[in-house]
Amino acid sequence: MNTLTVDLGDRSYPIVLGNTADWIELLCEKLSGRTALIITDENVDAAGHLEKLEKALAANNYTDFQSLILPPGEEHKSLATVEFIAKAAVAAKLDRKSCMIALSGGVVGDLTGFAAAIYMRGIEFIQLPTTLLAAVDSSVGGKTGADLPEGKNLIGAFHQPQMVALDTDTLSTLPETEYRNGLAEVVKYGMIMDKDFFALLQNNTEKLNSFDPGFYAKIIIRSCECKAGVVAGDEREQGSRAILNYGHTVGHAVEKLSNFALPHGRAVAIGMAAAVRLAVLMDLCSKDVEALQNQLLTELKLPTRLPENSDVDAIVQAMKSDKKNSSGGITMVLPTAVGEVKIVKGVDEELLKTALKGVL
Ligand SMILES: NC(=O)c1ccc[n+]([C@@H]2O[C@H](COP(=O)([O-])OP(=O)(O)OC[C@H]3O[C@@H](n4cnc5c(N)ncnc54)[C@H](O)[C@@H]3O)[C@@H](O)[C@H]2O)c1
Ligand SMILES: [Zn+2]
Missing domain, CATH: 1.20.1090.10 (Dehydroquinate synthase-like - alpha domain)
Known part of the structure; x- marks a missing residue:
């Protein structure tokens, strides 16, 4: 396991690279006493990565979460999807202390980060990248957002995650x-x-x-x-x-x-x-x-x-x-x-x- 830190003063956060077993305790520590919404997409779910995460959370006695599975693809990186996530967050009873977790590539990561940035004026979120691009680029740095028909990433916010963690095994199913x-x-x-x-x-x-x-x-x-x-x-x-x-x-x-x-x-x-x-x-x-x-x-x-x-x-x-x-x-x-x-x-x-x- 390797841990790096993104050094941003009181908004610093760890990037943990290894596999789920390496970082699940740290993740559960961050989620302890809080409600979470895991956001993923159909491909990541079909590849079994959501189930693996859910089981690992439960095995570590963290069960106060729900999961939301989005259709995959850049065409869904829209404000409508941000609203969909926010509504799911209300239904899952997320409050200001709750946390969103993005388990997927850059599309879900950007959407989740943006939804977290504006839900109840801002709640925390965690990035669990599952694509190479998300692992090396989009999950780190706090740029979040969605597209408009007029152009990519035209709306968004800077919102840094609390943690970035990668299970390198998830990459084995990547096309x-x-x-x-x-x-x-x-x-x-x-x-x-x-x-x-x-x-x-x-x-x-x-x-x-x-x-x-x-x-x-x-x-x-x-x-x-x-x-x-x-x-x-x-x-x-x-x-x-x-x-x-x-x-x-x-x-x-x-x-x-x-x-x-x-x-x-x-x-x-x-x-x-x-x-x-x-x-x-x-x-x-x-x-x-x-x-x-x-x-x-x-x-x-x-x-x-x-x-x-x-x-x-x-x-x-x-x-x-x-x-x-x-x-x-x-x-x-x-x-x-x-x-x-x-x-x-x-x-x-x-x-x-x-x-x-x-x-x-
Ligand atoms: N925030 C930033 O700083 C930043 C930087 C670069 C790119 N981005 C954004 O990231 C997005 C692109 O991200 P991406 O390349 O990860 O694309 P993506 O999120 O669309 O994922 C690519 C495809 O892989 C599938 N997938 C994801 N993980 C998988 C796995 N482990 N096994 C099998 N299939 C899997 C997804 O369902 C999707 O179909 C763009 O919207 C771009 O604007 C953001
Ligand atoms: Zn790029």
């Missing part, structure tokens, strides 16, 4: 596409802040491609350390936390233009390829950096080129309407080396278009 989605974020950490981590990934692509559980445990810890460090330095994204958006400016645009048919991780991989291309054009980094990044992505079966027939002008337009670019110009995170990035405001649009054409 391959979901693994690859998470891997794009893992490569991102290497590129933005940790060249040794990047090298570790480069040297172990076989283990990554065979989903070796022991190796995954290792990369999840390292990824969480990276994310926890960034979040502790800039909780509300006033500055440095923005480096986590590497690959996401172009990525979000491409994802949106595909009507979300393109999975997030694949879109981020393409976004990283576009960003490093631009960085090369701007003389911020060498072509070697581009080659190293793209080779690793390719070995992990992630794309480094835009989908066929992509419209470069439409991508730039979509980037401009991103909520993070509201002040006018486009801001992008661009690499200066493997393990180092820089936040560039007011990116030259013509050069950006050239970079995008370079990854067509």
